[in-house]
Amino acid sequence: MSRRRITLSDIAAGCGVSRATVSLVLRGSPLVAKSTRERVEAELKKQGYVYNRAAANLRRRTSSSVALVINDLSNPFFAEFAAGVDEALGAAGYVTLLGSTNESTERQQKVLASLMEHDPAGIILSPAEHSDGDRLMPVVGTRTPMLVFNRELPHAHWDFLVLDNRRGAQLATEHLLERGHRRIAFFGGHADSSSCRERRQGYAQAMRAAGIEVEPQWLVESAPTRLEAAAQTAALFVRDPAPTAAVCYNDAVALGLSLGLTARGRRPGHDFALTGFDDIPEAAASLPPLTTLSTGPRARGRQAAERILMRASQPDLEPMRMVAPVTLNVRASSGPERVA
Amino acid sequence: MSRRRITLSDIAAGCGVSRATVSLVLRGSPLVAKSTRERVEAELKKQGYVYNRAAANLRRRTSSSVALVINDLSNPFFAEFAAGVDEALGAAGYVTLLGSTNESTERQQKVLASLMEHDPAGIILSPAEHSDGDRLMPVVGTRTPMLVFNRELPHAHWDFLVLDNRRGAQLATEHLLERGHRRIAFFGGHADSSSCRERRQGYAQAMRAAGIEVEPQWLVESAPTRLEAAAQTAALFVRDPAPTAAVCYNDAVALGLSLGLTARGRRPGHDFALTGFDDIPEAAASLPPLTTLSTGPRARGRQAAERILMRASQPDLEPMRMVAPVTLNVRASSGPERVA
DNA sequence: TTCACGGATTGAAACGATCTAAAGTTGGCA
DNA sequence: TGCCAACTTTAGATCGTTTCAATCCGTGAA
Numbered sequence: 001m002s003r004r005r006i007t008l009s010d011i012a013a014g015c016g017v018s019r020a021t022v023s024l025v026l027r028g029s030p031l032v033a034k035s036t037r038e039r040v041e042a043e044l045k046k047q048g049y050v051y052n053r054a055a056a057n058l059r060r061r062t063s064s065s066v067a068l069v070i071n072d073l074s075n076p077f078f079a080e081f082a083a084g085v086d087e088a089l090g091a092a093g094y095v096t097l098l099g100s101t102n103e104s105t106e107r108q109q110k111v112l113a114s115l116m117e118h119d120p121a122g123i124i125l126s127p128a129e130h131s132d133g134d135r136l137m138p139v140v141g142t143r144t145p146m147l148v149f150n151r152e153l154p155h156a157h158w159d160f161l162v163l164d165n166r167r168g169a170q171l172a173t174e175h176l177l178e179r180g181h182r183r184i185a186f187f188g189g190h191a192d193s194s195s196c197r198e199r200r201q202g203y204a205q206a207m208r209a210a211g212i213e214v215e216p217q218w219l220v221e222s223a224p225t226r227l228e229a230a231a232q233t234a235a236l237f238v239r240d241p242a243p244t245a246a247v248c249y250n251d252a253v254a255l256g257l258s259l260g261l262t263a264r265g266r267r268p269g270h271d272f273a274l275t276g277f278d279d280i281p282e283a284a285a286s287l288p289p290l291t292t293l294s295t296g297p298r299a300r301g302r303q304a305a306e307r308i309l310m311r312a313s314q315p316d317l318e319p320m321r322m323v324a325p326v327t328l329n330v331r332a333s334s335g336p337e338r339v340a
Numbered sequence: 341m342s343r344r345r346i347t348l349s350d351i352a353a354g355c356g357v358s359r360a361t362v363s364l365v366l367r368g369s370p371l372v373a374k375s376t377r378e379r380v381e382a383e384l385k386k387q388g389y390v391y392n393r394a395a396a397n398l399r400r401r402t403s404s405s406v407a408l409v410i411n412d413l414s415n416p417f418f419a420e421f422a423a424g425v426d427e428a429l430g431a432a433g434y435v436t437l438l439g440s441t442n443e444s445t446e447r448q449q450k451v452l453a454s455l456m457e458h459d460p461a462g463i464i465l466s467p468a469e470h471s472d473g474d475r476l477m478p479v480v481g482t483r484t485p486m487l488v489f490n491r492e493l494p495h496a497h498w499d500f501l502v503l504d505n506r507r508g509a510q511l512a513t514e515h516l517l518e519r520g521h522r523r524i525a526f527f528g529g530h531a532d533s534s535s536c537r538e539r540r541q542g543y544a545q546a547m548r549a550a551g552i553e554v555e556p557q558w559l560v561e562s563a564p565t566r567l568e569a570a571a572q573t574a575a576l577f578v579r580d581p582a583p584t585a586a587v588c589y590n591d592a593v594a595l596g597l598s599l600g601l602t603a604r605g606r607r608p609g610h611d612f613a614l615t616g617f618d619d620i621p622e623a624a625a626s627l628p629p630l631t632t633l634s635t636g637p638r639a640r641g642r643q644a645a646e647r648i649l650m651r652a653s654q655p656d657l658e659p660m661r662m663v664a665p666v667t668l669n670v671r672a673s674s675g676p677e678r679v680a
Numbered sequence: 681t682t683c684a685c686g687g688a689t690t691g692a693a694a695c696g697a698t699c700t701a702a703a704g705t706t707g708g709c710a
Numbered sequence: 711t712g713c714c715a716a717c718t719t720t721a722g723a724t725c726g727t728t729t730c731a732a733t734c735c736g737t738g739a740a
Contacts, residue, residue, distance in 0.1 A: 003483065003655070005401075005459075007726055018690045023728060033688060048481060053457040054394045055726035058695045061345075065458070068438070073426075074638075079419035086413075086440045090451060095458055098408070098438040100426045111430060117393040118405075118435055119345075141388060143343065226625040259627060281414075282622065285566040287599060298414075315343070347696055358720045363698060373718060395696035398725045 006049045015043040026051065057119075066308055067120040069099040069111055071128045076280055077297050078126060081149065084301020085124055092309055094121065103128045105135070112139045120144060122308035127151050129193070145311040147304050152194050159311065160321045161304050165195050168293040168326040169202030172247045172275040175291070175328060177210050179335055181245040181273060185218040185236055187257055188229050189249030196249055199277065203247050218243055222253060229256025233264065244272060245334075251276035251283050251292055258286065258333070273335040277326075289331035300324055346389045355383040366391065397459075406648055407455040409439040409448065411468045417618055417637050418466060421489065424641020425464055432649055434461065443468045445475070453479045460484060462648035467491050469533070485651040487644050492534050499651065500661045501644050505535050508633040508666040509542030512587045512615040515631070515668060517550050519675055521585040521613060525558040525576055527597055528569050529589030536589055539617065543587050558583055562593060569596025573604065584612060585674075591616035591623050591632055598626065598673070613675040617666075629671035640664055 008019045008026075017036060024032050025040040032040075043049075053064055068085050070078050086096045097120055099111035108128045115123070116139060123146040125136075133155030140146055147159040169186075176184050186203045189196035200219070207214050217239050222232040229252065236243055248254035254276035258268045266272050269288035276283055276292035283290040303324070311317050348359045348366075357376060364372050365380040372380075393404055408425050410418050426436045437460055439451035448468045455463070456479060463486040465476075473495030480486055487499040509526075516524050526543045529536035540559070547554050557579050562572040569592065576583055588594035594616035598608045606612050609628035616623055616632035623630040643664070651657050 005483065005726085009726080019727080020690055020692095020729080021688085024689090027728090031688070036688080048478070050481065051457045052398075052459060052726055054459060055398055055695090056728070058392075058395055058398060058697090059726080059728045061695065065437075073423040074416060074420050076414060076416055076419070079416070080414050082438070083413040083440050083442070086438055087442075090439065090447075090454065093454070095454060096438040097405075098422070098426055098436040099430065100423050102423070102427075107430075114430065114433070114435060117391045119392060119394060138388070141390065143345065226622070230625075256625070259625070262627065282566070285570075285596070285599070287602065345696085349696080359697080360699080360720055360722095361718085364719090367698090371718070376718080392696055395725090396698070398727090399696080399698045401725065 005052070006047050007052070010047060011040065011043050011049055014047060015039050063119050063121040063312075064093065065095045065097050065118060065120050066305065066312075067097045067099065067112075067115040067118075067123045069101060069108065069115070069123065069125045071101050071103050071108075071126050073100045077278055077295070080297035081126065081301040081304075084298035084303075085305045086301075087298070088302040088305035089309070092305070094305075094309065101128045105129075105131055109135060109139060112136070116140070116144065121312040122146065124149060124304050124308055127153065145308060145315065147308045147311070149300070149304055150195070157319050159307060159319050161300065161307070162321070162323055163195070163295050163300075164323045164326050165198035166202035166205070168277060168295075168328075169199035169247055170206045171202075171326070171328045172277070172291075172293060173203045173206035175330065175334060176245045176247065176273055176275065177206065179245075179273060182210075182212055183215075183218070183241060183243040183245070184212075185220060185243040185246040186214075187220050187236065187246040187248045187274075188222045188232070188253030189224055191219075191221055199247075199249060222249075222256075224250055224252055226252050226256035226259070229253040230260040230263070231256075233257055233260025237264075246272070246274045248274055248276050251278045251280045251290060254290055254292065254333070255282065255286055258288075258290075269332045269335055274333050276333075279329055283329075284331065286333075288333045291331045291334035292329055293326040294329050295324065295326050345392070346387050347392070350387060351380065351383050351389055354387060355379050403459050403461040403652075404433065405435045405437050405458060405460050406645065406652075407437045407439065407452075407458075407460040407463045409441060409451055409455070409463065409465045411441050411443050411448075411466050413440045416620055417635070420637035421466065421641040421644075424638035424643075425645045426641075427638070428642040428645035429649070432645070434645075434649065441468045445469075445471055449475060449479060452476070456480070456484065461652040462486065464489060464644050464648055467493065485648060485655065487648045487651070489640070489644055490535070497659050499647060499659050501640065501647070502661070502663055503535070503635050503640075504663045504666050505538035506542035506545070508617060508635075508668075509539035509587055510546045511542075511666070511668045512617070512631070512633060513543045513546035515670065515674060516585045516587065516613055516615065517546065519585075519613060522552060523555075523558070523581060523583040523585070524552075525560060525583040525586040526554075527560050527576065527586040527588045527614075528562045528572070528593030529564055531559075531561055539587075539589060562589075562596075564590055564592055566592050566596035566599070569593040570600040570603070571596075573597055573600025577604075586612075586614045588614055588616050591618045591620045591630060594630055594632065594673070595622065595626055598628075598630075609673045609675055614673050616673075619669055623669075624671065626673075628673045631671045631674035632669055633666040634669050635664065635666050 008022045011022045012019045101108040105128050126149040133153040220235045222228045261268045276290045279292045279294040283292045348362045351362045352359045441448040466489040473493040560575045562568045601608045616630045619632045619634040623632045
């Protein structure tokens with residue numbers, strides 16, 4: 001029921017030793033005699049002592065936290081990523097300082113500034129759309145290592161961890177080509193986002209390699225949401241001959257397209273093949289199950305955490321650009337083995 | 341490029357005043373003269389000073405963080421909740437210490453203990469399944485207020501914030517009764533979880549009020565996932581006459597059932613009515629769109645944050661049990677206005 | 681008996697902020 | 711010129727921990 005915090009001094013007083021000794025016991029130093037150690041440990045338990053890491057960090061000039069700033073927590077992809085980060089940080093004895101920005105660069109500035117005041121050992125940033133490296137620079141400073149996830153920023157001397165978007169889209173396209181499709185669309189996404197651009201590049205590259213010229217009406221934009229995508233379905237069929245397959249920007253878009261196709265009387269996986277990107281949980285459970293690219297967001301989170309901790313302990317490491325592989329997960333939405 | 345942290349003393353030295361003065365400037369005290377204030381502020385900017393909140397908290401014996409412990413971040417419901425918490429905490433100048441437990445009570449103990457060392461002003465806990473209040477007690481202590489979300493724990497003197505599960509299921513059931521159904525099942529969930537029990541109670545109450553006796557085969561359990569639910573669909577039709585409608589434990593289960601029905605040649609929303617719970621984003625986008633109960637997880641998060649901050653500033657407030665209302669969102673899955 | 685030595689313990693100064701109480705500065709007015 | 715009040719500024723202790731350097735103590739060697 002006591003309101004006051006129990007400190008080292010309370011323990012020391014409680015069993016007639018000095019604060020210094022208690023501190024040594026806490027840290028398991030071999031210097032203290034077995035008998036005193038036991039006495040002190042009993043007292044710690046008895047008084048319900050809890051360590052004050054902030055005070056310790058102050059004295060030792062260390063930090064035991066890492067800031068994690070996420071643009072969109074309600075997106076399962078980022079939520080999984082966050083879970084992975086927290087998992088790895090926790091295992092290393094660090095604590096996660098969370099900040100969510102809801103895709104607002106204003107909030108992002110504020111959140112970062114606020115987190116910096118807690119002196120994190122490092123920052124993992126999944127940037128809001130239209131983030132500007134030049135504005136990030138002054139608030140992050142040069143003392144704190146930062147890893148940027150999922151988006152490229154023009155600025156250097158930060159770590160980057162990005163998905164292999166180009167290669168992923170290429171794999172999906174090759175898969176559809178393999179299945180006999182020639183008129184393949186790239187559907188969804190905002191053409192000005194870096195991830196959409198990269199995926200389109202992979203798509204274009206695969207098409208070129210197959211000797212197929214991409215027609216302009218095969219490139220359809222849409223916001224990366226199910227509803228928007230469903231609404232854009234018609235754009236695929238404005239001109240004959242229409243595409244018989246589509247590489248979609250992501251799973252949400254693919255599921256939306258799937259809905260749109262059904263509404264138009266086409267059966268996805270039968271008379272139209274499509275692929276997604278992300279492998280969200282519903283991808284496997286939808287009808288038809290979605291062929292898509294797994295990105296392993298949780299593993300990416302762990303990877304980010306491990307890297308930032310490494311950089312925090314070795315500040316002179318060179319910044320690094322890491323490209324995470326993606327793997328194609330073939331399911332029914334891309335159709336049967338081989339169509340005409 | 342400097343590795344050292346800039347402190348108050350650096351600023352003080354840099355413009356020939358004392359640490360105390362700089363501190364006053366930082367806090368916008370009216371005591372300091374305009375001219376010195378400007379001099380100091382210039383120096384702050386020039387040296388790129390960043391406030392050390394840990395040191396300040398130590399001295400002032402305050403805390404500027406709240407711990408948020410989440411059982412399953414990859415569940416959009418909890419991710420939204422977390423986003424809401426962070427939003428409200430951030431607005432109040434607090435920072436979120438995140439911990440995710442992945443539904444493991446072991447990790448939950450560890451995570452809480454670790455977070456306690458950072459002296460949070462309060463704890464918001466969404467407990468892992470099978471959490472035990474008696475084990476939580478010693479690690480949380482009595483100094484730190486805690487709010488428990490979404491599950492009831494036998495222990496007192498914590499705040500509780502739960503959804504009105506009973507009332508929600510009752511609303512859904514009444515809605516289906518209204519539409520003319522009599523043989524209504526309760527589908528999905530684990531009967532030993534508190535939320536499932538409460539929802540079943542609401543369902544039973546509405547059925548009783550309508551003078552209908554619930555038959556045992558109308559109560560079907562399943563893990564709260566789409567796939568499990570789809571697999572359990574058959575259990576609804578083992579005996580004639582089969583139910584014509586189902587109140588589902590949650591949206592995932594409802595979507596699974598929807599799949600299962602389709603696979604059996606039934607058209608959900610036409611020859612079978614069903615409702616969900618949670619109103620996840622896909623509920624509106626599925627085919628047919630799902631009638632379900634909105635729980636407003638983000639608003640709940642904000643509510644939790646505001647409450648814990650209030651309790652942190654007034655430690656003598658009585659603990660409270662808050663029941664969040666849920667609202668019925670009627671869509672096509674519960675069928676047309678009125679069936680026979 | 682004295683001394684050196686190793687192991688165990690501790691005093692006191694940090695870490696970077698806050699805050700009280702006291703000391704400097706003004707300027708006005710007698 | 712002297713004094714008081716109103717402003718400004720600051721010295722120094724403090725928060726809870728760590729850590730260096732110093733002290734203490736018992737023992738075996740000289």
